Amino acid sequence: MYRLIKMAITLAAVSLVLAAPGFSSDAMAFKRTSVGETVVNFELTDLEGKPFTLSESIGSKATIVLFWAAWSPRSADFISDIQAMLDEHGDKGLKAMGVNVEHQEWDANDAAKISKVIVDTGAKFPMVIDKGLEVFNAYGVAAVPSAVMIDNQGVALKLISGYGTMAKFELKDYVEEYLGVAKVKEPVVKAPEGYQPKGKAIRYMRMAERMFEKHNNTKALRLVKQAVEADPDYAEAYHLMGQIYDKMGKADDADAAEKKAVEIEGSRGSSVEREMKDALSNASVGLANLN
Secondary structure, three states, X not given: OOXXXXXXXXXXXXXXXXXXOOOOOHHHHEOOOOOOOEOOOOEEEOOOOOEEEHHHOOOOOEEEEEEEOOOOHHHHHHHHHHHHHHHHHHHHOEEEEEEEOOOOOOOOOHHHHHHHHHHHHOOOOOEEEOOOOHXXXXXXXXXXXXXXXXXXXXXXXXXXXXOOHHHHHHHHHHHHHHHOOOOOOOOOOOOOOOOOOOHHHHHHHHHHHHHHHOOOHHHHHHHHHHHHHHOOOOHHHHHHHHHHHHHOOOHHHHHHHHHHHHHHHHHHOOHHHXXXXXXXXXXXXXXXXXX
């Protein structure tokens, strides 16, 4: 376990930024925290004055450290979803800690607001109060809410800034993959036999499928474009792109996407073509044996 790091920080005026609804970026999530580095350890108290030290509260596999505020509309959703993940995967080594970053100066009225959010969301994981925003500043939090997922040694694994739809699915998928409990999901369009898309492209494709199922065609289109950028030979991504364009009433774009998918499949031989060749070959052998 890494030792407690004593923080001596001169605080400048800190401006809390409410993230854009769909914003999620590891590069922009925190100014002073990076994936692969050991995060700053800290000790803070909850509303009842009970102290919690991060290094003594982490899970056997991973911990989500959430920076949130009662004034942030998306914070409550983030808290609820983290609690749902803990309910489902807490026995697999996952823990969480909430760090409230309400204001630069603590207000006596803040306690009631914070308590209400905790009760309303049904949060059962520790919620500590960063009254002077020392931890907030030490981590370089760029938006509220934001979260960092760390391993059992305190090394940052994943950063989430803001909590739009993409960020929600991104974190959930990452948690499940890291814990080894990810469910195998059938894609909207099945991949041709013998071809394995790149991992990053698959993740974008899964999120695109979810958005398409929820009739959010704009986000689905953006995500499926990211999938083909990650893997230009991902034929089923182009198939899905064609379906999305068709739903959006863009017939020419839909035809172009389908044409691209067919070209990719044709270049490596589609499963249908292979099945036909196998069938013809078997038939020829059968006729030869009869003769």
